[in-house]
Amino acid sequence: MTTPLPVLHARASAFSYRCRACNRCCYDKRIQVNPYELARLSRQLGCSTSAVIANFTVDGGTALAKRPDTACVFLGPNGCTVHASRPLACRLYPLGRIVQADGSEVFIELTPDPETKGLYGEDGTVAAYIESQGVAPYIAAADRYYAVLTRLLSPGGTVTPSESLGDSVADEIDQRVFVDADFAVQIAAARSGDPVPREVDELMERHLALIERLADVLTARQ
Amino acid sequence: MPNEDAVLKQGEPAVTRRESVRLAAALALGAGLGVPPALLGTPNMARMQWKIYKGLTDGGALVESVEISDNLTAFVMSAAGQRAQLKWYSDTGQEVLNMAMPKMYGGKI
Numbered sequence: 001m002t003t004p005l006p007v008l009h010a011r012a013s014a015f016s017y018r019c020r021a022c023n024r025c026c027y028d029k030r031i032q033v034n035p036y037e038l039a040r041l042s043r044q045l046g047c048s049t050s051a052v053i054a055n056f057t058v059d060g061g062t063a064l065a066k067r068p069d070t071a072c073v074f075l076g077p078n079g080c081t082v083h084a085s086r087p088l089a090c091r092l093y094p095l096g097r098i099v100q101a102d103g104s105e106v107f108i109e110l111t112p113d114p115e116t117k118g119l120y121g122e123d124g125t126v127a128a129y130i131e132s133q134g135v136a137p138y139i140a141a142a143d144r145y146y147a148v149l150t151r152l153l154s155p156g157g158t159v160t161p162s163e164s165l166g167d168s169v170a171d172e173i174d175q176r177v178f179v180d181a182d183f184a185v186q187i188a189a190a191r192s193g194d195p196v197p198r199e200v201d202e203l204m205e206r207h208l209a210l211i212e213r214l215a216d217v218l219t220a221r222q
Numbered sequence: 223m224p225n226e227d228a229v230l231k232q233g234e235p236a237v238t239r240r241e242s243v244r245l246a247a248a249l250a251l252g253a254g255l256g257v258p259p260a261l262l263g264t265p266n267m268a269r270m271q272w273k274i275y276k277g278l279t280d281g282g283a284l285v286e287s288v289e290i291s292d293n294l295t296a297f298v299m300s301a302a303g304q305r306a307q308l309k310w311y312s313d314t315g316q317e318v319l320n321m322a323m324p325k326m327y328g329g330k331i
Contacts, residue, residue, distance in 0.1 A: 034254040062253035089256070146255050152248040175246040179254060211251075218244035 016124035022117035036141035088138035181207035
């Protein structure tokens, strides 16, 4: 059986895509979300990341929930209701991004929905397309969180737990700490007295600092 | 300042508890970054190769080989979309993971 071939692109590759708001891409997808994306959504919705996780995600806050008809939980009658804060996966569509070992990227072109009204072409580049979607801060955030993940996956570090554990770490490590930035930073703030930042970038910095220290604890030599 | 053991449940072997927390944290963080969970649980993920084949069955012609090594971010795939096959190999050439793309995100993580 022959199946469609995946199409791979570099940033300089000729590519264009014009959304015609058919919303077909909002159905039957797993839309992954990282802590930064949860924070962006929470600030637009005027709630905490904990509330976003509880009300709009599945799998412990790692993917957006879907309605019974498989539509994204944020799809409304007139399209995406959180468009300004939509996750990277949605911004990249119809592309996916893979970062390779040497830091270079590959963009993979997803198979279109048979009923899509989106217009594909070659009168632009991948770089221009993704820039137009405002991906830069999302890619930067994903790469930084991925760096923490690689630390978690590399046990046997040289930092000893007592060196790495600061005074703002929770008494118990709850895996929610790695996903839910407000939850994590609130724990630290309760000890330090510092307020939980409302601004997304500051929240992310505080969150990353916390989970980097926890990653050191969890991967330290015994 | 709390001791690191304060984060561990009493009565459990420290290493086991720490390791389980580490893996749970990696799964939680990795899932949100689009890293296939099966990849996270595979010890030699840093030395794997991603091969994309024409067909769903073994023996399909190799279309593309992508080194993913130790960095994979923001990878998104339609659960009903791509039907190409992905295979992961260790650096010794041993196949360690084999799945069709739709299966990748089909199950609960």
